[in-house]
Amino acid sequence: MSRFNVRKVAVLGAGVMGAQIAAHLINLRVPVLLFDLATPEKAVERLKKIRPAPLGLASDADLIQSANYDQHLPLLQECDLIIEAIGERMDWKSELYRRIAPHVGAHVILASNTSGLSITALSQELPEVLRERFCGIHFFNPPRYMSLVELIPTAATAATILDDLETFVTTSLGKRVVRALDTPNFVANRVGVAGMLFTLIEADKFGLTCDVVDDLTGRKLGRASSATYRTADVVGLDTLAHVVRTLQDQLPKDSFHAAYAIPAVVSRLIEAGALGAKSGAGFYKKVGRDILRLDPNTLDYVSSSGKAAPEVTALLKLPPAERLAALRASTHPEAQFLWAIYRDTFHYCAVHLAQIAQSARDIDFAMRWGFGWQEGPFETWQRAGWQTIAKWIAEDIAAGRALSREALPAWVMDGRTGVHTPAGSWSTATQSYLAPSALPVYRRQIFPETVVAGPGQQPSTAGTTVFENDFVRAWTLEGEFLIVTIKTKMRTFNTGALKGLGQAVTLAESGFRGLVIWGSGEPFSAGGDLNGFLTIYAREGLDGFGAEQKMFQDVMQQLRFSQVPTVAAVKGYALGGGCEAFLHCDRRVAHFETNVGLVEVNVGLLPGAGGLT
Known part of the structure; x- marks a missing residue:
């Protein structure tokens, strides 16, 4: 089976969308060439100032390789994917396609990031040999944060091109793909x-x-x-x-x-x-x-x-x-x-x-x-x-x-x-119910995206439940690893959640190969349940609050010194006590859009569950 490998991407056009698409590629460590009429250094510098930030680290802007159409078109031969993102004018795009066509390698996918122009009409501006490797690719603004990418084929686009591009966009860029028909403004x-x-x-x-x-x-x-x-x-x-x-x-x-x-x-x-x-x-x-x-x-x-x-x-x-x-x-x-x-x-x-x-x-x-x-x-x-x-x-x-x-x-x-x-x-085209995509990138997902009443299992009921209460669900998919999902609002740690996590660590040590703290969506955890802690303090005073803090510390120590590996699978906020749980696991698997911090220090408080150890 052949595999479409993207070693380098060229983005043509350093405007608002082109520069930010290049930035997102760099975020995910995909080497990128950014072309413009003149070398796009100013556009690259602007990336450091845009809000919301298109770059994870502003200094990563220096990783974008600048190029112009007069001197650097031969560099397109090094690229596996070319994304055209210049202004929305057919005459401009036609002229650009004429210039780049001799430099597009035989294996390269060429895609236009247009939000409204006909992809079929654009394809007619290309040499016939390139048309089967051409399609539309519509990122939403800002590209780093918007999860949707629409892929728009023409009648001439090879099916394998769409499959390869969808796999890359999903796996390497972390986006969600809808294949659109070539109609005005797409879907x-x-x-x-x-x-x-x-x-x-x-x-x-x-x-x-x-x-x-x-x-x-x-x-x-x-x-x-x-x-x-x-x-x-x-x-x-x-x-x-x-x-x-x-x-x-x-x-x-x-x-x-x-x-x-x-x-x-x-x-x-x-x-x-x-x-x-x-x-x-x-x-x-x-x-x-x-x-x-x-x-x-x-x-x-x-x-x-x-x-x-x-x-x-x-x-x-x-x-x-x-x-x-x-x-x-x-x-x-x-x-x-x-x-x-x-x-x-x-x-x-x-x-x-x-x-x-x-x-x-x-x-x-x-x-x-x-x-x-x-x-x-x-x-x-x-x-x-x-x-x-x-x-x-x-x-x-x-x-x-x-x-x-x-x-x-x-x-x-x-x-x-x-x-x-x-x-x-x-x-309506087939007068039937279409099953979701069967591409390998989706078949290997345990919980692919689904719709109301659609196929697929839900995380809240998937697998075999080992124990569950109002605060925690401990469950397993195949019997080897125990998964802990915190069920409280914002996945905060209250008394019930802490007891449940401690119980799960004990069970994992006695009957599983490891423990994973995970919940679908966001956040990982917003930390301790402050309202709950205040209630304990109001009812039981400092002694009650101290006992709750000790429980928090003891559970974090359980994670740290567990006899089986512990993993935090993180997306979104991991703040305060959530950060401490994150730190005390043996390994952390973090989504790119993860924010971790001991925020309590901003108001003069010391982390109380082991964040200083």
């Missing part, structure tokens, strides 16, 4: 930007200010904290307008075309030079320590203090079926707004599934990984009761309340209970 931006437009339309319809909308459509809705208007500011209103214009120009017959209009307020802000965060003002503006919001009628900035109504916030805490029913039945404008954006997104995804994605799973993954949603639109719809929601959407379409008059596709109303099953996820 995540197609649904996400359309959803953003729908939100702005419905907010205007219900008379809601941007701060209230952001309070409603952020964490409370299970989405990114930047919500809607803040996301637009971060992306840049000019960039948003460019993406929207792609929808306008390339989808003239789309039944949602009327919604693909750049909102008047966005156009007015762009004309005024208020492009969002990069210009210092957009929908929001920071003045001193205050964050002001835009008054869309006057374009003045006023106090930003709007919050969601408590009664509507309460509805968002309900399970999906009860939540959507309550929002739809409510007469409160904020609740009606929320039902409208749910409805519009469900309607849009159902109508466009066949055009933009291989299966419903791809849309749900794209929105989770690319836009920070806790669950995708189809997952929410399915959990809320598929046919009930479909009936309500159909009623709104008939009543003219929806943003399009196009009926839901027939498959939606065929009596199904959803689009995700243990067999796979619904594909």
Whole structure:
């Protein structure tokens, strides 16, 4: 079996995306050549100042090898992967492809990091011999932190090229891949930007200010904290307008075309030079320590203090079926707004599934990984009761309340209970349920990503439970190693968690080859349970607190001097007592985005569980 080895990558273009893609490659110790019209030293230096930091260590910028197109094109022969990331203009890319083509080796994969241009059209600018090794690769900004990468093949792209590139992006870069169809804005931006437009339309319809909308459509809705208007500011209103214009120009017959209009307020802000965060003002503006919001009628900035109504916030805490029913039945404008954006997104995804994605799973993954949603639109719809929601959407379409008059596709109303099953996820192209990818990179994952009702085991129930209580689960996959998962909030160590960890070490010594402290997701541990410690102190005084501290120290010593190897598998925060558990294990396997520290020293406290030993 042949293996695609990436010994060096060339990134063409040292703009915002190109330079940060190069930075992420260097983070993961993939050698990289960064090309630009002139040598890109200034772009490399800027990487040290960008926030959030694209580099793990600012000094790693010096590892990026700078190059220019006049002197260094022969160096492309040394590369196994070339990522083109210049400006979004077909004529610029065409000229660049003409220049690099003679220097692209016979084994090299060539990929364009475009967010909207047709990959098929781009491929036509290449010599025919390169077309089977060409595809789109769409990183999300900022590349270090956004987990989604979309891969977009053309009809000519060899299947092995996509498989090799997906394996590299997943294994070496730590990204999550969705294979997209070559349609405008691909998957995540197609649904996400359309959803953003729908939100702005419905907010205007219900008379809601941007701060209230952001309070409603952020964490409370299970989405990114930047919500809607803040996301637009971060992306840049000019960039948003460019993406929207792609929808306008390339989808003239789309039944949602009327919604693909750049909102008047966005156009007015762009004309005024208020492009969002990069210009210092957009929908929001920071003045001193205050964050002001835009008054869309006057374009003045006023106090930003709007919050969601408590009664509507309460509805968002309900399970999906009860939540959507309550929002739809409510007469409160904020609740009606929320039902409208749910409805519009469900309607849009159902109508466009066949055009933009291989299966419903791809849309749900794209929105989770690319836009920070806790669950995708189809997952929410399915959990809320598929046919009930479909009936309500159909009623709104008939009543003219929806943003399009196009009926839901027939498959939606065929009596199904959803689009995700243990067999796979619904594909309108094949009229069947597609199983997840069977690439070796996924087959070796114990817990590959899955969707609601999809195939695969859940970490909370996987394997054989050795013992479990409210604080800890000790379990094993194959009987050789004991795995300990802390179940408390933020995986903090309280009395129960400490006793459970100590019990697990004892069991591992008597019947297993080793012990691993691991839990899915983040954090590893935020440390000691401070509220619990305060309760003990209030109830039992210093003696009780001292006894709790001694227990913490004793368990850490158990880890340190265990008769079997102990391993901390870490992602996210390992702070305070979490750091001490991390330090007392024999080995540590840490994700790149791990933050470790004895934070208590910042307030003059000494680590109490052995952090100084």
